[in-house]
Amino acid sequence: MSRGLRKFSVETIAVLASVVIFWVPLYFVLLTAMKSAPEASEMNLAWPSKIQLWQNIKNVVAFRDHMLLRAFWNSSALTILSLAAMVVVCSMAAFVMQRRNDKATPWISFFVLAGLIIPPAIVPTIWVLNEIHLFKTLIGLVLVEVALGFPFSVMLYRGFMAAIPREIDEAAVVDGYGGYRLFFTIIFPLLQPVTATIIVTQAVFIFNDFTNPLYFFPGAKNATVQLTLYNFTSQFVSQWNLLFTDILLITLPPLLLFVFFNKKIVAGMTTGSVKG
Amino acid sequence: MSKVFKRIYTYNFLLPAAIVYTVVFIVPTVMSFFFSLTRWTLFDWTFIGLDNFKTFFQEPSLSIGFKNTLIYAAVTCAAKVVGGLLLGVFLTSKIRTKDYLRSVVFFPVLVSTIAVGIAFSMMMHPTTGLFNTALAHLGIEGPDWLGDTKLALLSVAAVDVWKGIGLATVIYIAGILAIPEEYSEALQIDGGSSWHKFWNITVPLSRPATNAVIILSFIGGLRSFDLIWAMTRGGPGFATDVIASIIYKQYQGGFYGLATAGNVILFLFVTAIVYPLSRYLTRNEVDL
Numbered sequence: 001m002s003r004g005l006r007k008f009s010v011e012t013i014a015v016l017a018s019v020v021i022f023w024v025p026l027y028f029v030l031l032t033a034m035k036s037a038p039e040a041s042e043m044n045l046a047w048p049s050k051i052q053l054w055q056n057i058k059n060v061v062a063f064r065d066h067m068l069l070r071a072f073w074n075s076s077a078l079t080i081l082s083l084a085a086m087v088v089v090c091s092m093a094a095f096v097m098q099r100r101n102d103k104a105t106p107w108i109s110f111f112v113l114a115g116l117i118i119p120p121a122i123v124p125t126i127w128v129l130n131e132i133h134l135f136k137t138l139i140g141l142v143l144v145e146v147a148l149g150f151p152f153s154v155m156l157y158r159g160f161m162a163a164i165p166r167e168i169d170e171a172a173v174v175d176g177y178g179g180y181r182l183f184f185t186i187i188f189p190l191l192q193p194v195t196a197t198i199i200v201t202q203a204v205f206i207f208n209d210f211t212n213p214l215y216f217f218p219g220a221k222n223a224t225v226q227l228t229l230y231n232f233t234s235q236f237v238s239q240w241n242l243l244f245t246d247i248l249l250i251t252l253p254p255l256l257l258f259v260f261f262n263k264k265i266v267a268g269m270t271t272g273s274v275k276g
Numbered sequence: 277m278s279k280v281f282k283r284i285y286t287y288n289f290l291l292p293a294a295i296v297y298t299v300v301f302i303v304p305t306v307m308s309f310f311f312s313l314t315r316w317t318l319f320d321w322t323f324i325g326l327d328n329f330k331t332f333f334q335e336p337s338l339s340i341g342f343k344n345t346l347i348y349a350a351v352t353c354a355a356k357v358v359g360g361l362l363l364g365v366f367l368t369s370k371i372r373t374k375d376y377l378r379s380v381v382f383f384p385v386l387v388s389t390i391a392v393g394i395a396f397s398m399m400m401h402p403t404t405g406l407f408n409t410a411l412a413h414l415g416i417e418g419p420d421w422l423g424d425t426k427l428a429l430l431s432v433a434a435v436d437v438w439k440g441i442g443l444a445t446v447i448y449i450a451g452i453l454a455i456p457e458e459y460s461e462a463l464q465i466d467g468g469s470s471w472h473k474f475w476n477i478t479v480p481l482s483r484p485a486t487n488a489v490i491i492l493s494f495i496g497g498l499r500s501f502d503l504i505w506a507m508t509r510g511g512p513g514f515a516t517d518v519i520a521s522i523i524y525k526q527y528q529g530g531f532y533g534l535a536t537a538g539n540v541i542l543f544l545f546v547t548a549i550v551y552p553l554s555r556y557l558t559r560n561e562v563d564l
Contacts, residue, residue, distance in 0.1 A: 015376075025395060029395050092292065096289040100285045117495060119498075121305045121308035122539060123316075123527060123532045123539070127307070128300060144300050146296050147296050147299075173281075207388075208387075215527070229390050270450040
């Protein structure tokens with residue numbers, strides 16, 4: 001076989017494999033979400049006799065007193081608040097950790113990096129949140145997300161900040177700038193590329209997070225979108241179509257983000273995972 | 277560092293992060309060592325020494341969790357390293373569809389784990405599920421993927437690999453692209469085959485990527501909870517119970533001291549494995 005032909009067939013096989021491995025499951029979700037309950041329970045790839053996607057969406061949204069809408073609201077609020085706090089808090093911390101160089105710095109780095117390895121102690125965290133009256137509140141959950149995203153974000157910020165010359169700081173000091181003015185008017189705007197990366201990647205993680213809301217944000221009123229999916233599994237045993245409509249709806253936001261920020265997300269994931 | 281800069285780079289910048297991180301991460305971690313030695317209702321505790329740990333190790337259902345956690349972490353980690361490396365090599369070669377393939381492989385990383393778990397458990401249904409219907413067309417009688425105690429853990433691990441391999445692949449792609457061209461040019465002059473290139477250049481020189489993938493997926497595997505919970509809730513029996521799912525079950529049952537003991541065990545377990553592993557891996561890293 002000639003080189004060109006062999007290359008062509010390898011590519012064809014790869015594309016076909018990608019269709020089977022990645023598109024079929026997605027197609028299956030979409031198809032099931034369009035079906036009626038009896039047809040959905042057959043679990044096959046047959047085209048629905050009648051497309052009732054819109055009807056399913058209306059049903060799943062109306063279910064349990066519009067719980068899904070509240071969940072979308074909670075999840076969006078959680079994601080936005082966590083990101084806002086994370087960006088400010090982590091960039092400030094990274095600034096000092098990267099610029100300063102004294103006896104304490106290695107220790108601080110050690111504690112922060114330990115956060116990447118240590119599994120969070122769950123019940124004691126509930127206890128602490130309870131003591132400060134933030135258990136079962138959105139703010140409490142935001143604090144948890146910020147704390148858990150802190151090591152990763154600081155790592156990204158520090159790596160990027162190392163490339164910003166200290167001469168800038170010196171020039172600003174000569175001009176009479178203080179630390180805060182230097183950071184907020186000069187350094188922070190320069191960090192914009194990493195900030196964007198952190199926002200996009202962490203948005204996906206927080207929006208998709210299941211474990212933390214499960215532990216720290218219990219109660220029907222508090223549900224996030226991932227929790228509705230989990231709660232619906234027990235209630236929709238005979239209505240797979242609605243369960244899959246829910247899957248479709250809550251997958252949409254990350255999907256859109258992915259379509260628009262594909263490159264950014266990938267860049268962020270790699271720089272974050274390979275230590276710089 | 278001069279006094280001026282000590283003032284400019286004030287530790288006040290660290291304060292907000294330090295407060296949040298200390299209050300909701302470090303304090304609970306430290307407290308967990310104390311609470312794991314108690315019978316605990318969140319409001320009240322009785323000191324009971326090492327009883328929680330004894331319970332943990334004596335009950336067979338709980339110690340199964342250990343074995344499962346290790347198997348799960350090892351299997352998913354190995355599959356992600358090998359699969360990620362091969363995909364990474366393939367997706368950095370001169371193929372026209374690589375942009376499309378890269379996106380497709382990466383996409384599952386971004387989908388909700390719970391959604392993936394639910395969709396796959398439906399596809400793995402023993403009689404009507406997509407997997408076994410497809411196998412039936414080929415004349416093969418498919419197994420009960422999630423109902424068979426021997427197979428269930430591996431089935432969940434396979435879904436974990438499906439979902440997570442995109443991240444490993446992307447890390448490898450970045451690692452492979454960082455290898456200077458000169459090496460393969462030199463090899464070409466010496467008449468080396470593409471197999472030689474893979475084995476003598478790509479594999480050793482993408483070591484940093486391999487280390488990152490190993491550490492990341494091993495930690496992820498040891499801690500994993502949401503996919504297992506969405507697909508099997510630890511069942512059938514205790515066949516897919518891992519430390520994290522046992523912690524959740526103890527928590528649900530109101531055994532907070534026991535759940536915290538599980539947490540301490542997970543902490544020690546992860547640190548005992550990951551710390552020496554990362555030391556070992558970074559020591560043997562090759563400089564480009």
